[in-house]
Each structure stands twice: as structure tokens, then as C-alpha cells.
Amino acid sequence: MISLVDAAVLTKEWALNVGKMQKEKLKKESFKIDTKSTLTDLVTEIDLLSEDMIRAKIEKYYPEHNIMGEESDYSDKNSKYTWVIDPLDGTNNYASSYPIYCVSIALKYESEVVMGVIYIPELDEIYSAIKGKGAYKSGTVINISQKTALNSALVATGFPYDKKDSKIDNLAPFNKILKEIRGIRRSGSAAFDLVAVAGGRIDAFWEFKLKEWDYAAGELLVKEAGGEVYQTELEDEPLFIAGSRELAAELREIIESIYL
Structure with a gap:
């Protein structure tokens, strides 16, 4: 080693x-x-x-x-x-x-x-x-924020480069989640969003179609800061969620209700 x-x-x-x-x-x-x-x-x-x-x-x-x-x-x-x-x-x-x-x-x-x-x-x-x-x-x-409910959370996301033609363009989850949270942010950098979650500036994050290099370092930072990361595939596309256990679960429930 x-x-x-x-x-x-x-x-x-x-x-x-x-x-x-x-x-x-x-x-x-x-x-x-x-x-x-x-x-x-x-x-x-x-x-x-x-x-x-x-x-x-x-x-x-x-x-x-x-x-x-x-x-x-x-x-x-x-x-x-x-x-x-x-x-x-x-x-x-x-x-x-x-x-x-x-x-x-x-x-x-x-x-x-x-x-x-x-x-x-x-x-x-x-x-x-x-x-x-x-x-x-x-x-x-650093540690993640202590928020456990979406209605008090500041949440970040992003949109895929092929949003014009893709079945998964993140618009449906975006529209549904937006009404459930305190505020939304879209920085244009998944790495920035993940360190924001790790450091408590952002309470949670979700995004479709991330590549491993987009999240590898940020995933570890979130986990080591006390957060949870959830990854799955919906409509054959990868989904990445990060935040507290409670917020990650809420985001997962909303997003999966749209596609499953």
C-alpha cells in the first residue's frame, strides 16, 4: 500500500x-x-x-x-x-x-x-x-449540514449536455423538487456542488448522467463529512444523489416516483 x-x-x-x-x-x-x-x-x-x-x-x-x-x-x-x-x-x-x-x-x-x-x-x-x-x-x-427536511433545504442540481434530445433531461424532477424545497442552485460544476454539500453550504444535490471523474473526489468528501451518496440507474441513465440520509431518501423518493 x-x-x-x-x-x-x-x-x-x-x-x-x-x-x-x-x-x-x-x-x-x-x-x-x-x-x-x-x-x-x-x-x-x-x-x-x-x-x-x-x-x-x-x-x-x-x-x-x-x-x-x-x-x-x-x-x-x-x-x-x-x-x-x-x-x-x-x-x-x-x-x-x-x-x-x-x-x-x-x-x-x-x-x-x-x-x-x-x-x-x-x-x-x-x-x-x-x-x-x-x-x-x-x-x-468540515461536515454536512444538519438539515433533515426538504422544505428547509437549499438543493443543487445540473442538466445533461444532451438535454435537447434525451429522455432524461432532469426537467420533470426539477419541476417537482423545486416546489418542495427552500431554494435551488445550479452552479455548472458537480465538483463544486459536492464540496458545497460536504461543507454544509448546500444541503443536498442530485444530477443525472454524471461520469466517474465528475464525482469521484466529491463523493468521498461528502461521505467523509458525514453525508450519504446514493447511485442508481433510471431509464438506463445514471442518477447521483448526495446529502444527509434523510434528504437523500426524500430526493430519491420524488425522483423515482417519476420514472418507476
Whole structure:
């Protein structure tokens, strides 16, 4: 087993350096932007540069480990360890100079996430968790909120890139949940939403069609902060819910009542 404490220290350093680069590049506003799966699924040259920077560090310090990144092919070295990278979560925000975006890096041992780091460059907040060791914001322990009822909860969500053509566009759950809660937020970054849940700024979160790199680090942070994560498939599409046990159960009941 590698030292997860040492891995977390290195990962935080990598995330800080990548985030600093992203902030500097954003000020210049001259980067290249392309599309991927749809016209709303963007990738910038900064996404690619960010992932290259993180991959280079992993390959230097942990050359035998697998790497799964959003912007490049899976690097399978038949290791029990896999790094899961979302180098710039919130690309649509970043491309419009909207200051909500994150660097998200997680480490899995076999099928379980054992370490995760998320950095929010514009807030200069770094979040970290090691399995069984709690969740931290810039070195201070964080916990989820104590809300247990949706009618007093601030809830976050997002919409899939293929919402124009997909059977699952999140509109039906959105319309139903909106009437049951205190307020709704849509940041455009699942990593941002998950650290907001972990730190108690947001009480709960749900979203369809997330990829593993979107939630790997954030899932561990929520769990280590005392929260619960629920994952299932509805209409053959993945659903992710995070929050307190009570709020996650309420959200699950509402959403599943629509599709089951």
C-alpha cells in the first residue's frame, strides 16, 4: 500500500498549481474552445493542458498506476490503483469567464475511492479527504449540514449536455423538487456542488448522467463529512444523489416516483 497521506499532500500541490495556471490563463481570455459530444459540451485548450500537467505528475511519482482522465484515453497499467481526473470541472463556466470551476483529482484502490482533492481556484479553497480520516477544507474539518427536511433545504442540481434530445433531461424532477424545497442552485460544476454539500453550504444535490471523474473526489468528501451518496440507474441513465440520509431518501423518493 502506498502512503495516502503523502499522496494527498502531493495531490493538493498539483491541484493548486493547475488552478493557479487556470486563473492566469482566464485573465488573458485568448484560449481555444472546441465541442465534444454536443454544442454545449465544451472543451478548451486549458482542459487539455490541465490534464497533461496532472498526468505528468502522476507518471513521475506513481508511474505504475492507472490513470482515468476526462480528456484523454484510459491508461491501464494493470494496477490496483487508479487516478480519476477531472482537470477543469465547469468548462462551460470557464469558457464564459464565469468564476465557478474546479480541479478534481481522486485515487481509487481497486474499486473504492480512498483519497480525493478538489480545488476551487477563484475562491482559493482546497478540499481533501482520505477514506476513514474525515473531510477537510484548507486543513479544517468540515461536515454536512444538519438539515433533515426538504422544505428547509437549499438543493443543487445540473442538466445533461444532451438535454435537447434525451429522455432524461432532469426537467420533470426539477419541476417537482423545486416546489418542495427552500431554494435551488445550479452552479455548472458537480465538483463544486459536492464540496458545497460536504461543507454544509448546500444541503443536498442530485444530477443525472454524471461520469466517474465528475464525482469521484466529491463523493468521498461528502461521505467523509458525514453525508450519504446514493447511485442508481433510471431509464438506463445514471442518477447521483448526495446529502444527509434523510434528504437523500426524500430526493430519491420524488425522483423515482417519476420514472418507476
